[in-house]
Amino acid sequence: MTMDFADRLERVEPSATLAISNLASQLEADGVDVVDLSVGEPDFPTPANVVDAGKQAIDDGHTGYAPSNGIPPLKEAIVEKLDGDGLDYSTDEVIVTPGAKQALYETFQALIEEGDEVVLLDPAWVSYEAMAKMAGADISRVDLSEHDFQLAPALEELAATVSDDTELLVVNSPSNPSGAVFGDDALEGVRDLAVDHDITVISDEIYDAITYDTEQTSLGSLDGMGERTVTINGFSKAYSMTGWRLGYLAAPEPLVEQASKLHSHSVSCATHFVQYAGVEALENTDDAVVEMREAFEDRRDMLVDLFAEHGKEVPVPDGAFYMMLPVDDDDQAWCEGAIEDAHVATVPGSAFGTPGYARLSYAASEERLREGVERLADAGYL
Structure with a gap:
């Protein structure tokens, strides 16, 4: 029997980040000690009060x-959180999803038809392109790498890229993979273009709690953006809840009504007892978030210094827990060599639309980060 597969899946490749992580896992299964800097997963345990809330929800029968x-209760807590960010949403404008990735997927499916234009800001998280292609989009890209990954200096290029035919623009600040936090001048430029061309904007704010010496502005809080912004967030990064799979989207009610159809016919709902853990995370976990953020900042500073000692200047990220390391033009070969020769796992920048870089996650201990840099240097990769 020969199976014919859907064109929408033939358009995309498997996740590059997970592919590198799988290779690292295979090496580790063979007894190789790999410093895995490829996956954006905090190395902190989920805060104990959040775990206890999940257990209590099970005991209370929320299964x-x-x-x-x-x-x-969770939708009300989300609305209160968003209100603190200057966003005016009601509980009817929120969908709780199994992870922020599902919220993104539902948004793409609700908005994009075959041939619609989606604009991405490179480097862009790998799944944006895949989701856009599965929805049938034509993709245009704006390269931020020549501007230290900042958006403000690239606004003219963005203005030349978008048009009245642009259906969707995706903004991710703080950014995965660069860690860049876009300033108000950049976001106001996005607002002006979105209003002028009647563009819907996804604001992916999954790293909004992880910023250093700067404040992240929520795009939907700007005048004129509330009616055209889909705000995406979740619990994986700020609360170290990656395996709990809990996220959400907030958007104007007509979009929520359409996305809810896909939601109900696919995942049905986010896990019941996990949602009570989410309430606890939003309401009683500020101290744990601060502790993790301070640790990430210390690691960032350490890495910048370590690379400088080896003559490598890296753009200093203002948020998230990623760093873009300049490497060879053939970044795929560099990353493959780094894991094979130095046993250090990173992700090629070309996976994010920005060749010549490798993305490192510093969601690992200082000891392992030091070990990773030393291995790369000893193997001649720095």
Whole structure:
């Protein structure tokens, strides 16, 4: 029997970040000690109070289906959180999802038809392109690498890229993979273009709690953006809850109504008892978030200094826990060599639309980060 596969899946490749992580896991299974700097997963445990809330929810019997768009206490906590960010949403404008990735997927599917234009800011997280292609989009890209990954200096190029035919623009600040935090001048430029051309904008704010010496502005809080912004967030990064799979989207009610159809017919709902853990995370976990953020900042500073000692100047990220390391033009070969020769796992920048770099995640201990840099240097990769 010969199977014919859907064109929408033939358009995309498997996740490059997970592919590198799988290779690292294979080496580790063979007894190789790999310093894995490829996956954006905090190395901190989920805060104990959040774990306890999840356990209590199980004990309380919250193990059946939840309301499809989310339990009322969590939606109310999300709306309160968003209100603190200057965003005016009601609980009817929120969908709670199994991870922020599902929220993104539902948004692409709700908005994009075959041939619609989606604009990405490179380097862009790998799944944006895949989701856009699966929805049938034509993709245009704006390269920020020549501007230390900042958007403001590239606004003219963005203005030349978007048009009245642009359906969707994706903004991710703080950024994965660069760690860049876009300033108000850049976001106001996005606002002006979105209003002028009637463009819907996804604002992916999954790293909004992880910034250093700067404040992240929520795009939907700007005048004129509330009606055209889909705000995406979740619990994986700020609260070290990657395996809990909990996220959300907030958007104007007409979009929520359409996305809810896909949501109800695919995942049904986010896990019931996990949602109670989410309430606890939003309401009672500020100290743990600060502790993790301070640790990430210390690691960032250490890495910048270590690379400088080896003659490598890196753009200093203002948020998230990633760093773009300049490497050979053939970044794929560099990353493959680094894991094979130095046993250090990184992700090629070309996976994010920016060749010539390798993305490092510093969501690892200082000891392992030092070990990784030393291995790269000893193997001649610095």
